Amino acid sequence: MRDADGFGRHPAHNRENGSFRTRAPGPESSSGERSRLSPQLLAQSRPEAGDFCQTRRVFGALIRIDSVTKRYPDGTVAVDRLSLEIPDRAITVLVGPSGCGKTTTLRMINRMVEPSEGTILLDGKDIQQQPVNTLRRSMGYVIQNAGLFQHRTILDNIATVPRLLGWGKERSRARARELMDRVGLDGTLARRYPYQLSGGQQQRVGVARALAADPPVLLMDEPFSAVDPVVRKGLQDELLRIQEELAKTIVFVTHDIDEAVKLGTMVAVMRTGGRLAQFAPPAELLTDPADAFVEDFLGTDRGIRRLSFFTAAGLDLLTAPIVAVDATAEQIAARDTADVPYLLVTDLDGRPLGWAESGELTAGSIETDRLLPHGRPFAAGTDSLRAALDCAVLSPTGWAVAVDGEGRAAGVVSQQTIAEAIRGAHANSARTTQKVAP
Amino acid sequence: MSGLFDMPSYLEYSYFGLVGLHLREALIPVLAGLLVALPLAQLCVRVRWLYPPVLWVTTILYAIPSLAFFVVLIDYTGLSETTVMIPLAVYSLVVLVPAIVDGVRAVPQETLAAATAMGFGPVRRYLQVQLPIAAPAIIAGLRVACVSSISLVSVGMLIGNQGALGNMLDAGLKYDQPRLVWLSVGGTAVLATAVDAVLIGLRLLLTPWMPRGARTPAVKEATG
Numbered sequence A: 001m002r003d004a005d006g007f008g009r010h011p012a013h014n015r016e017n018g019s020f021r022t023r024a025p026g027p028e029s030s031s032g033e034r035s036r037l038s039p040q041l042l043a044q045s046r047p048e049a050g051d052f053c054q055t056r057r058v059f060g061a062l063i064r065i066d067s068v069t070k071r072y073p074d075g076t077v078a079v080d081r082l083s084l085e086i087p088d089r090a091i092t093v094l095v096g097p098s099g100c101g102k103t104t105t106l107r108m109i110n111r112m113v114e115p116s117e118g119t120i121l122l123d124g125k126d127i128q129q130q131p132v133n134t135l136r137r138s139m140g141y142v143i144q145n146a147g148l149f150q151h152r153t154i155l156d157n158i159a160t161v162p163r164l165l166g167w168g169k170e171r172s173r174a175r176a177r178e179l180m181d182r183v184g185l186d187g188t189l190a191r192r193y194p195y196q197l198s199g200g201q202q203q204r205v206g207v208a209r210a211l212a213a214d215p216p217v218l219l220m221d222e223p224f225s226a227v228d229p230v231v232r233k234g235l236q237d238e239l240l241r242i243q244e245e246l247a248k249t250i251v252f253v254t255h256d257i258d259e260a261v262k263l264g265t266m267v268a269v270m271r272t273g274g275r276l277a278q279f280a281p282p283a284e285l286l287t288d289p290a291d292a293f294v295e296d297f298l299g300t301d302r303g304i305r306r307l308s309f310f311t312a313a314g315l316d317l318l319t320a321p322i323v324a325v326d327a328t329a330e331q332i333a334a335r336d337t338a339d340v341p342y343l344l345v346t347d348l349d350g351r352p353l354g355w356a357e358s359g360e361l362t363a364g365s366i367e368t369d370r371l372l373p374h375g376r377p378f379a380a381g382t383d384s385l386r387a388a389l390d391c392a393v394l395s396p397t398g399w400a401v402a403v404d405g406e407g408r409a410a411g412v413v414s415q416q417t418i419a420e421a422i423r424g425a426h427a428n429s430a431r432t433t434q435k436v437a438p
Numbered sequence B: 001m002s003g004l005f006d007m008p009s010y011l012e013y014s015y016f017g018l019v020g021l022h023l024r025e026a027l028i029p030v031l032a033g034l035l036v037a038l039p040l041a042q043l044c045v046r047v048r049w050l051y052p053p054v055l056w057v058t059t060i061l062y063a064i065p066s067l068a069f070f071v072v073l074i075d076y077t078g079l080s081e082t083t084v085m086i087p088l089a090v091y092s093l094v095v096l097v098p099a100i101v102d103g104v105r106a107v108p109q110e111t112l113a114a115a116t117a118m119g120f121g122p123v124r125r126y127l128q129v130q131l132p133i134a135a136p137a138i139i140a141g142l143r144v145a146c147v148s149s150i151s152l153v154s155v156g157m158l159i160g161n162q163g164a165l166g167n168m169l170d171a172g173l174k175y176d177q178p179r180l181v182w183l184s185v186g187g188t189a190v191l192a193t194a195v196d197a198v199l200i201g202l203r204l205l206l207t208p209w210m211p212r213g214a215r216t217p218a219v220k221e222a223t224g
């Protein structure tokens, strides 16, 4: 691939394990109708969108929220005529400022809050028609601070819903052990009590407990808000990994737009007063915010963050200005081209060591500790244009170093080349947009 | 040493017989009080406005002297153990009801929300989540109720030989026998301490999930 190839790849996955997540296709339509189109319709409307080929699944809306309003007894309108089609087997994020009705919306899905108006359908059936505890046991629920049962061991916490469903004690515990493994908890923690775990571990227990009875739906209310950023990133990556394996229908509430963009297949931005501002895939949100509120909420660097959705795989990498540390005078002379004012020196295995200015290298006596630092390189095949640009901006020479899977230098690329690739990617995405526009 | 624990025949019991009687007259009322307090407290938790009036009533009942209770009750239950135990059961409510209500209310909102979200009905949630988590507070209430009940049993001597160790105290004072006075006071104190120790042990047994100082340091996040 020569060119940057559009949306549809998840930055986290590109970085973490190179695999692609099934993601609802993003309509780059500027039509105001966009938010009302179901992802299913959109998938059908643009079969030619080649870069979305990872998205072969046709989504069905598993949860349909149909013009729902919630008025609390004190008169507060927490949710105002909200309509959402929450796609099957994907992560839908509800994001918005504090008090905009996210928790209320989530709790209406498992009937912890009853809507004042409107209906919610689960698999086409009105949730009001189902026994409330049966409904709740079919939906995992994860909250901030985990809400673990402090008087039960980790294992028994996780086994809670299977026990409620009448599974035997042994079977429930065996299942709980399986889940500890799945969420990355050490088996030795099984007999401990919640107070003996760190916040991050407790949150993992919360996720395991929600998954224990293998419910089709997972409701998560700011589950990672109370842990520190490093642990949070670990939990987010873990959630994406688990989702890759289990493909649940997840409704995820957060006030953190970065978390929303990272995790969401679809993102619903809500505004104060409980109204929907925009419902779109994250890439579209960043490209084309519906209004000033959404734009403001996305923050100042949405242009940069949007680059996360363009792959760096198509960048034109130069291999000419790379020399090994044991290069001969002829090799150095041959590599020293007029185009590039610097040479990248690598060790004998091809791993980058640093930059030297053109004409400053003497064969046989390259002093590696006098080289200019090369900064953090990006992964040639899997990183995004955002990562590549970041490397170039941080590099003292203005050139980014690309490495392969083994950390060997795969080539170098200038800020100018990256800028051209960004323009190309934008043009490409604008073109696909026009194909869908009515 | 023979004779230290010998009792005069008019006390009708051996020393350890009196201790057993004392224990029974003190603890059965607390148990009865607990059985009344549990549903009453649950009612107060569910119907919030009910809690203050219920508290007033228990406090007022507590303020009624036991003698007044006896006068009323003698017509119905005579000069029996029951007449001593009914006021004691009523007194225990003043400690037990707030202990249970506050204990149950102190269960974190997240925990309750999580239980509801997982499909616990209200009864199951009360029995399997709220009560166990409130156990330390309830046992703390029981400790106060038991100790105060043990010391209050002695007033039973007022209605003729229903005060157990209190009767012994009465006899010791009347007939100028310091040995009986000391045996009575010491016995009551030992009894109260022993019952308290048993309840502390019970709490430790029931709540392995409570943090105990720095004995078991929390495991720090290693997995990121």
Ligand SMILES: Nc1ncnc2c1ncn2[C@@H]1O[C@H](COP(=O)(O)OP(=O)(O)O)[C@@H](O)[C@H]1O
Residues within 6 Å of the ligand: A072, A073, A074, A076, A077, A078, A096, A097, A098, A099, A100, A101, A102, A103, A104, A105
């Ligand atoms: N039980 C309640 N009674 C009255 N008002 C409530 C209740 N719960 C939430 N609210 C109000 O409804 C609005 C939305 O709350 P919530 O759904 O918790 O928002 P978010 O989760 O987005 O922060 C807020 O203004 C909040 O004060």
Ligand SMILES: [Mg+2]
Residues within 6 Å of the ligand: A102, A103, A104
């Ligand atoms: Mg909330």
